[in-house]
Amino acid sequence: MTALAIHRKSFFRSSFFQILVIGIISFLGPGLWNANNSLGAGGALEPYLVKIVFALMGLLCISSAILANSIGVKHTLILGTLGWAPYSASLYQNNRYGTEWFVIFAAVICGISAGLYWAAEGAIVLAYPEHQKRGRYLAIWLAFKNSGQIVGGAINLGLNIHRSTGGKISYTTLLTFVILQAVAPAASFLISNPERVQREDGTRVNVEAKTSTWKQVRILWQTVSTPKLGLLLPLFFSDWFYWGYSSTFLTLYFSVRARALGSFLSAITGVIATTILGIFLDSQRWSLRHRAQTAGYFVMSVFTGILVWAMIIQYEYTHKNPGKLDWTSPGFGRGFGLYIMLGTAGNLVQNYLYWIVGSLGDGTQELTRHAGLLRGVESWGQCASFGINSSKFNPFYVVIINLVFWIISLPAAWFTLHQVGTVDLTKRAPSYNESSRTSKNDISSVIEK
Template identity: 60%
Template sequence: MAAKGSFFRSVLMQMIIAGFIALLGPGLWNANNSLGAGGALEPYLKTLIAGTLGWSIYSAALYQNNRYGTEWFVILGAVICGISAGLYWAAEGAIVLSYPQHAMRGRYLALWLGFKNSGQLIGGAINLGLNATNAAAGKVSYVTILVFVALQAVAAFLSFLLSPPEKAVRSDGTKIVVDAPTPAKEQLRRLWKTVSTREIGLLLPIFFSCWFYWGYASTFLTLYFSVRARALASFLSAITGTLACVLFGIFLDSDKLTIKTRLRYGFIASAGPFTLLWIWVMVVQHGFEVQKPATLDWSSPGFGRAFGVYIMLQTIGNLVQNYLYFLVGTIGDGTGELSRYTGLLRGVESWGQCASFGISSSKFSPFYTTVINVVFWTLSLIPAVASIWKIEGRKELPSETASDVAVDEKIEPTSKV
């Protein structure tokens, strides 16, 4: 058990701090994008500190564009944010997956995602409060984005509160495995070896397609909804996404099922509804192609049907994110390995998100965008199933104690790849 008075060093405290950073950084960034069009028409810890700096710069660029129409700063801010976010995601993934013992990883992931979604919830509340009287289409108040800039700047200071892995204390007394530093050339070799394995290599397509819906979702809000309806969407989708992830996290940590069973059922429970949802999305979008509706406000006829599309996309999309994090955390252990795995997950899915926004920012038909989403997502399920159905359990680390193994006594040996 953790030593008395060591709560500040506990895994729970580390996850709370990481959660607040996620709330202020990517969480508020998500809130910005939930408005549609951004509201307009150890080395791991050091890396995390550097990775928190880009969010506020990007939001400042959005403020400049919203108020003064400056476009070049948005491009520069996006580049800075992209580089910064890459550093942040690799470090963040190592922390949220390697700090908790495996038997509690699903719950801690849900806690972290809950904080992250709370950023969107708080941002949505700010959006709603400042734009509640705006029932027309168009851009949000620039004050909304200015508030985001101030809040996101706090994230960098919070990152200094995180404990390095050797000082963090797990409740069961097991140690956090810290890989020795390796040269960049060796890291590249290991990265290539990782993507060449059956387990990870076959998951790359679903990493790409799991966030590909974001560009469409943002465009969907911008084209069809009023400013205050977009703010309401940002607020409500955070609540539904958080509740769904909490319940899902409890299931993923259930010791009544083997890891293999949880991985398979978890995949069906997240990917299955997401697949079915796209049928509804295509039906609704096709109707809008036939007859584009007037700007939808919460008092408009047909608002609930279209609004539900966005809420469900974000809610089930969060479940898919939660599952994929749990999956890569099951395949690998150790901070270095998990940094590579989560770096690949976040990097490839961001590549998909970037491609999605690129398509959606053009004059390309939203209906054909949904078709592309369906094709990418459906094709990615095939290699994902081939990978997940071969995973038997997780790697056992030398530093794990008998008590830790006892907690997961149902785990079967991992398969060789």
């Protein structure tokens, strides 16, 4: 690539455009998928239908860096967008005709593709932007993802506004999701390869050289076994463990239209909260270390408090089942508010953890591993949570398990989190004027110090 080509600015190569595209894909794919499952596994009353997805997603997320090393982040992302529409189509078929085998088959396909998607998407969101804009761009990405849930919730609410009892959502809702999600693979072709991305500050996206598959396996093992990432794995497992409980809580205790409203409002509050957090994480008024620790104390304290509140509410509901609560029901606000707060706090925790793993490394392959580990271990936590819920385990004990996992994971995680900011990686991004030979080895040596 010539110097003239490098410096010829194109909006379609800008890091901002890449985030817009990945946001649109997130809106169409996982955003609408989340809207489905906010109504209880796509509207079916049994949550076990999604645990297959999470099990396979975790495995593929963690190992996806090996594939990305061979075919690149962009092509890994394209493969990762292929499973959303078939899964929603299977939910439509099951909802209308009771064809459950199709759900299981589509869950396998979705789990495999989603594993590739989350790791590649995470690498793009973390590696492509200018380092000092990472928090805001993460917020934009999560806003798009939650906007899918907002639109899905609005569709659900509009189609089911008169249904004040329990049951399944209209199959028309699911058919709408299938059509929208089928657009995601086409949108993924708009993403630029990392070496062609143009940042505003003139720095390049760090792209490591391809290596052998065996070497990638060794690097992955080293990443898992070192304190930098290894001590965060229990936190990754526990931070989305609440989602299985939250989905089941909404399904068990609320009417169809109340569930649709919950999906709609929790996404809006999540967008607002993560936007505020992203602005703070990018603020240059405070050091990287100060931002990492302050935000960490805040989001973890809030999430802990809400889990305690969930234990109190669930204890009441276990001993006196409120039935199917509608917004006209007495006491609706207590349980409904818990669901909104859980969703909002969960988004804050995930936004913060993505920012943390991005601050612990650089380069598309390294950040594919980091994002894959984060989302993969999270997925296994979700799989365990949905597995417990699908076995009719007492919801009160599910909350206790979640709280115990969460609290136990915090001390080990803080050992790593307190190291963030010792070296500010935003000052190590190579510029277009620097020799490309200095990018990888210099940054890697600084990170490990």
